[in-house]
Amino acid sequence: MITLNTSAFARRPDFGAIVGVIMMFAVFSLIDFSGWWSGSTLGNILQFTAILGCMSIGQAIVIMAKEIDLSVGSVYGLTGIAFITLEADLGVPGAIIAAMAIAGGIGFLQAMAVIKGKIPSMIVTLGGLFAVRGLIYVWTGGSVRSLPAESRAHWLTQLFGGELFGIEAAILWTAGLMVVLSLVIWRMKFGNRLLATGGDExxxxxxxxxxxxxxxxxxxxxxxxxxxxxxxTLADKPQTHVTLGDLMELEAIAAAVIGGCLLSGGRGSLLGAVLGAFIITGVRYELISLGAPASWYISFVGLVLIVALIFNQSLIRWAGNRA
Amino acid sequence: MSVTPMNKNAPLIEVRNLDLHFGAFHALKNVSVSFDSGQLIGLVGDNGAGKTTLIKVLSGIHKPNSGEVYFAGKRVKEFHPKLAIKFGIETIQQSVGLCDNLSIARNFYLGREPVKRWFGIPFLDFKKMRDASTKVIRTFGLRENVSADDQVEMLSGGERQSIKIGRAVEFKNRVVIMDEPTNHLSVREREHVNELAQQLRDQGLLVIYITHDIHQVHKLADRIVIMENGEKVTDVAKDEMTADELEEVIRCGGRVVDTSKEVEPS
Amino acid sequence: MKWLASIKTGLAIAGIALTATTAVAQEPEEYRFVMVSHIGSNDPNMKWLTMAMEEFEKKYPNVTTEYVSSNQYSVQELVRLLDQTIASRPDGIAVPIVSRDALEGPIRRAIDSGIPVVAFNIPDSRPERERIPYMTYVGGDEYLTGYKTGQYAIEKAEAGEVPMPEHVVCAMIAAEHEGLRERCRGIEEAVAEVGATTEYLFTGADPATFRSNLQAYLSSHPESNYILNMGDFTAPWSWQVANELGMSPDVDDEGMTILAVGIGPIGLSGLKEGHLLVASEQGFWLQGYIPFEWLYWYHELGYEAQSDIITGPIMVDTTNIEKFDPLSKAVFGSGSEDSSAWQ
Known part of the structure; x- marks a missing residue:
């Protein structure tokens, strides 16, 4: 499929994100070599990238279908809280299954509202964002327990939250999911139909x-x-709060867009979405490290997004001219 | 799905007393018509005459309010594009049919993707997709340098129509509905598409060719059906009326003015 | 028309005089006070206030108090609740100034129609001449909370229990929250007296984001030796990040020291186990009690508070945990024995 032709490579939707990651490495190596290459910096960035990347893969899939999901931060929160809260009664495996069922159920309900109710997904999932967050408060009464020690030692908790070959499990899971779902999108029926639905319904x-x-x-x-x-997240660090997932939907959408997903649908890349998450996390981390004033990085995520969009656009044009 | 048993002598498509409203708009008024295999039908009428609505019923996009549709003698009860495709009805429209964001090969098999199993997992069979679409690219006169992996957005209007027609042939369809297939095409491309339409008919398919250019379709068609204001007003074999006479019919709001001309009863 | 108006006034005065005399003759006047709150039943902190109000009713049997709030928190919702409350003509209202622009109109209307209003929990931060003319404010003081916490740390450092503050990270979970900024300003000015600097770090409220941002800052600013948390729930996250970086975050004379605002099981267990130096409490219980005292005595004796009544911060540390344990149990369901957050 992919020939080693430069212009074909540049036409990849995630080309901008790949260039962005290279540029990020170059710039940060130049201005903060020892800080950037220290194990704890890259380890921390990768760990958070894995979490945000997992969310942005899902976001990328929805954007490819020419829809959007603003509720992911709250769904992330509710699923985590459900896992912790239900664990007392259901045990670790039961709580994970129940929590995931809740997540899937919310996705299904929102999809039905979009499709049967013919309401734009922007509106439905904005409602979902607030409603699900409200649900977290009502359910927990504002305070959340933590997992008891024996549940943290449970093999399933370790499978999702531990380490494997010295690498955080979250990183391996997200990388694995990205590969599998990329195959589903690009090499299977569902993907072909998803791209067609988003490109030209x-x-x-x-x-x-x-x-x-x-x-x-x-x-x-x-x-x-x-x-x-x-x-x-919680299998690794189970101390949480009702604020779990607060504002993460914006970063997940930004990551997918930086990764080359067009909001006009039918075009995108899961690798790009994960690289987009890496860029956002890396830039934020380094900005804080380098002592940028507090709350600057929020503006910076916006700035990175705009720059990435312009960059992706001009890449598409450049590749188009060379073809 | 079928209630009436298959009837060999039945027309391929038969429509009886079809009525369809969009709110207050009466789009189809008691339309009855039948089409046989191996025919090229010219379906003619002004904008809003109901011809596109009629074929949207046939391709499963609209469900009629009343009336019946029979396919090869079988009563059609459900209306969905998927079922129309199952029956072998392919609709070729100018603006619809190919996704710009996908390659020719992916478009070619859209909705009926061939799979090849690897460890039991059904992956897309790219070799088959590429081979079949390359064959069409070569047979249907696309530019030499076009490959099956190229995005559809790189193709000209005529090339797109050729792919759609090629797809209809490849999947052994029984009915090909062409909705204004030559709009926005160059003269040369237009002739090419019209030739393809005739080839499909010669292969025994039913071709329904929708246009408002009576002169163009008169040259191709075996039969001309004229619609006006949601009604079928004329249904004649090609030799029964000249293109000019038919044009007069359309110009006068679908009413046959010269009563000396015999109009075939529907 | 003037004579008609005066007759009306005369009648009204006569009416009031009549009811007043009968009231005195029989029993004390009945009052109805309403607390219109932004803290809904989904927030355990509501219990501080409702517990205090029950206590108040026991002490003053002729007073009924009502707590009005909604679970769906929004400024508009609070304004709507306030409007409804004013329409029910209570004898006094306590309300937090969550938005001075949105609340100024309704509160002025209440005062003009003779209903006394006390602000609680959140004041109108403008100078007294410009602010909404409520009788008084009862609640904590954000600046003072930060300032006193800073002073507490310095005292303990002088006693040799903890290191002297050098660089304080004020972990702001929300960038736009004016109150949090005031807390940071408070500790900044307190520790400036010993030459220490303060960073206002925007951490975000999501736990993973919080950890990532704090680690980014701490690993590039190893001179940081104090973290002020805006709620006790972020204190264990701060502790863990510092611990992973090998900064010795427990309460001892070296490395990092963790401070927090607000108490609950997390804060109290952190204090008990030596992870947390101090957690301040804003006198929440009193905020559900004192406003009604002033409303009551305003009616009975015509008293009016001449300045704000600051209920906090109260510094909670190992010496007074046992006082707060029962309160924490009553409000949150558990106290210092629940240390799961710190494992």
Missing amino acids: NTALSQGIRTDRVKIRAFVLCSLLAGFAAIL
């Missing part, structure tokens, strides 16, 4: 594709991935 319909089902699957997958990101 009327055409997809005319070729007999049940675009409603494709979108439902995309929304459910997105919520499941957001929920799974919370399991990855």
